[in-house]
Amino acid sequence: MENYISTKLYNTLTKRLEPLLFSKEEKIGLYVCGPTVYSDPHIGHARSAVVFDLLVRYLRYLNYKVCYVRNITDVGHLTANQNENEEDKIIRSAKKEQILPMEVVQKYTLRYHDALEKLAVIPADIEPRASAHIPEQIAWIEKLIKKNYAYVVNGSVYFRSQKYRQKYANVTFFKQKIEKLTESEEKKIKNREKESPLDFALWKLAPPQHLMRWDSPWGVGFPGWHTECAVMASHYLGIPFYFHGGGHDLCFPHHECEIAQMHSHSNIAPVKHWIHHGLVLVNGVKISKSLANAVSLHNIFRGNHSTLRQAYNPMVVRYLILQSHYRKGMQFSNQALQIAKKGYEKLVNGWFYLLQNKPTGIINNTVPSTAIDRLLQITNSFSTILNSDLHTPKLFVAMFNLISNMRKMEKKNISIINLPVQIWEKIANNYIRFFQDILGFRIPKTPKMLNIALSWYQQAKKNKENSTIDRIRSLLQKENIHIEDRIKSDHSWRYSIT
């Protein structure tokens, strides 16, 4: 790859930008904490999915092999931590909707998948469910008990945090936060079963009304949320693995508790690189179920929400997400969507502009070499920008810059149609690769867009430009649009009905 500059990403554990230290031969593990499937997916879920989709797409574009594991939490995620009134989120929804817990899981897993598909998020390679790994979790806890890192009280098992902290004191995200927690929790400690307020449940005794329960060496119960991710990540990726990701709010206690378990279990620092994305602010306020501001994705796509002034194409939502740097907070509002809509349309128009101005080989007006150099310079900057901690907002600026440079040239009567073909191809291919393969945008399938693309196709057919024909075909195929050549000059669209 030309102009290849090694990618650097911010590691939340070491708090600095770090180069990726793996080869293209090995398979790189990425574990991301997926949703608890008890209600409709919202903009917060979309951000996590799109951010890690970008990472996976980019690593694959750089020819790295990735095994992307993102779990489905279907049991054990309780409504309130450290609280005796806690309730399993799935079970609460099941009671509310008067269906079985596994019907809740199926319903919202499908909605989550559907929303991600609309957002053009590539599916994870493995999508393990917590309830599907009970034997693995029991074996995991048994080993921790054996190593004295866990203890059994009244049918529940707790992790002995103090022992872990004595041995591996420096391997934490938020040392201060823990100390703080210790003080405050010490006073209001409710759970008398724990040796220390820092301890957390690996396995919980199931109360009689608990609908999802399994036999264990400690009685009938269910796994703790922190156990699930630690076990599924280790099971599929092995310890150590390279990347672990999630929202910034998961750093503590969830990821802290994962590190503690995996480290104690294996004696190895379990994860090389931690990636956390920033949170979403809906109209300036943090998403919260109780605040009812968690706008569902399907409602955004349909414009069904009091704060939205119209329905938004999923690609606009994808743009909105990538418009913020992944580590920053992200604003969600009707106004932010309006700005994102303009940005996305600008990128699409750039794509169309490039395709419509493919050089014919007949040069009417030579493009000055300074202009060519400028276009190539911007083109080459795309990967440099992403290599620096996946800086998508800067990438958008560069792409807009490329477009505005081309349009400025046109004003001086030097259209890119006059570029040497191989220069045009370099610019166009790179633009399309970043737009479609790496940023993951789809072309809008409106009748207008289809007609534009069809007319290009017909023209290319007429002129027998096979490479252009192939390009248009392959670009559209990714959108599930297939061109059928029937008889000469009678081409037609066929959509897959989806």
Next chain:
Amino acid sequence: MENYISTKLYNTLTKRLEPLLFSKEEKIGLYVCGPTVYSDPHIGHARSAVVFDLLVRYLRYLNYKVCYVRNITDVGHLTANQNENEEDKIIRSAKKEQILPMEVVQKYTLRYHDALEKLAVIPADIEPRASAHIPEQIAWIEKLIKKNYAYVVNGSVYFRSQKYRQKYANVTFFKQKIEKLTESEEKKIKNREKESPLDFALWKLAPPQHLMRWDSPWGVGFPGWHTECAVMASHYLGIPFYFHGGGHDLCFPHHECEIAQMHSHSNIAPVKHWIHHGLVLVNGVKISKSLANAVSLHNIFRGNHSTLRQAYNPMVVRYLILQSHYRKGMQFSNQALQIAKKGYEKLVNGWFYLLQNKPTGIINNTVPSTAIDRLLQITNSFSTILNSDLHTPKLFVAMFNLISNMRKMEKKNISIINLPVQIWEKIANNYIRFFQDILGFRIPKTPKMLNIALSWYQQAKKNKENSTIDRIRSLLQKENIHIEDRIKSDHSWRYSIT
């Protein structure tokens, strides 16, 4: 419901048509054996999915509550039964594709879901995976051992078929077939572990190279295919449950072995009603992986197969499947698809014809009461026909009959536009309900169709026909097409990009 005639369905166990004996208050369980997700879904999978989709849609239309469970087999389905060289299908694919078994499962589960979505199949309510129910299967087998219906040999557990047959001799599908099997197997018996050739594995000792394995009281192993379905069905639906379905090829040994286990386990006849659909013949030959004639669904939708002369809309495939009665063999070929395409288009045109000829209230030419009676009679026959063992081919004939009657009237200058509005509504609503809600067809989303529908919409808007406007909106909403009213007389389509 007018003209309500109780539904009768064929029960494969009793070999006769039986009325449905449940109330609208109780939740009816339906368990269907789903795919083993080791390769692309083919026309055989589509038939099973569409047939049971029709059943569920019809039961729900009749206001019955259904809990539809269809499993995903992700472990334990071996390439050859009763053979020492047998290999797990998922593991074989994992080795071939050089990915983890669970990556195979994810890949083909997603392809299966995608194909079903294209075929407008409503998702199952619960979709349990075999590997996700290891503790339940171990507990199940332990109980069978305790009741002396199973025995352990060298780390594997076998079901003691003779004991079951002595106790419950009459509860089998294919008594003769078993006797035959006994004779022939007796001679070539290879598995020396079994007490009798009729016995089958509930749990198999895992050879060292087996990638999917779990601890059990009998050693490290994996569950047998027959165990999985029996356990998952019982777990989610409880014994007894009402419906169990699958392809006719599953009757023996799979369903036979399920009945045996569930009956022995619970002492109760486990399933009230067994439904089996006929098999698919591809160009006259039974589907077989070794014959490589299992045309994948995505290849049908894209026209990527040597025997197909074009790509086919998934709705044409759905029509093809419903064109055969579900218990009969079904022919799949390019020619059959061509015929199905014509049939589907005829149904769509009937739908358009009805909508385009909504009475205005101004009657120019009175429709004779005999003609009205004839139209109502045909309309009422739709549910009568489905009530008789879901006879979709006869339903298509009736729907065509309705359309041709309307067209014949037109030739005599008596268009249905002259019908009393409530008669038209009865006919149109019933047609649309059967076409869209029960048979589950989607409207093709071609630009031509969209333009037709848009022009109706505009007309209805102009004439302020609010009920027509609502109907068009709601019909199209089901297809994920939303009409946006921007400014007066400027309506436009918005597709969800899927």
